[in-house]
Amino acid sequence: MNDKQIGEALHSLLTEHYDYLDVVEYEEHPFIIVLDGWRCVEKIVEQAKQIDPEISDLEDVILRAYDIDITLKFSSCYWGFGDEWTYCEDCRQAICLSPAHAFDVPDYWFIDGHGYACGDCIRDDEDVSEEYLAMLNRNHRNANTIFDEDQLGKLGFKRVDGDYYCRMFSHCDCPEAVLHEAKKEYSKETDIIFNIDSMNPFEVDYSLFVRVKA
């Protein structure tokens, strides 16, 4: 077999395993979400070796199957397990569900009955943006992590004076009480949303944004 035929054989190997895999995209590269643990990875690599004995791991299989320039390879970014990765239902971009670092905030939204939507799809579609904001409106259990302050400004929101925070071992501004006070201050027509300013495993800084409907 020549290189092209090997690539095609590996590509069909991956797509034949579709029950165990989701083939999506991540930073414009194919990304394989492995749904069935290491057993599945081993099985694919074992079968791939029968096609090309030089294959050593799942990254090799993906690189060859999708004909990706080897110089683009950076460690383990081409696949992940299904308990940490999912994908956007709208654009099929891979979404990492586990924080990359202590200050990471989620850039996705889980929609009941629909699945996950990535931050880009929420920001880029006015209807989805408004759906997201409606979910946050007057809801002390959820807070915005998708729009930054400039973007909120363009959507008609203004930051309310006062910073709130919850520290694990000291003070905590209860979001329910904060919302209760805000409701007294603003008319029923005013949208009130919580915004995460920063977070880490031990503390959350948050603020309120309001939008007075015309």
Ligand SMILES: [Zn+2]
């Ligand atoms: Zn998306």
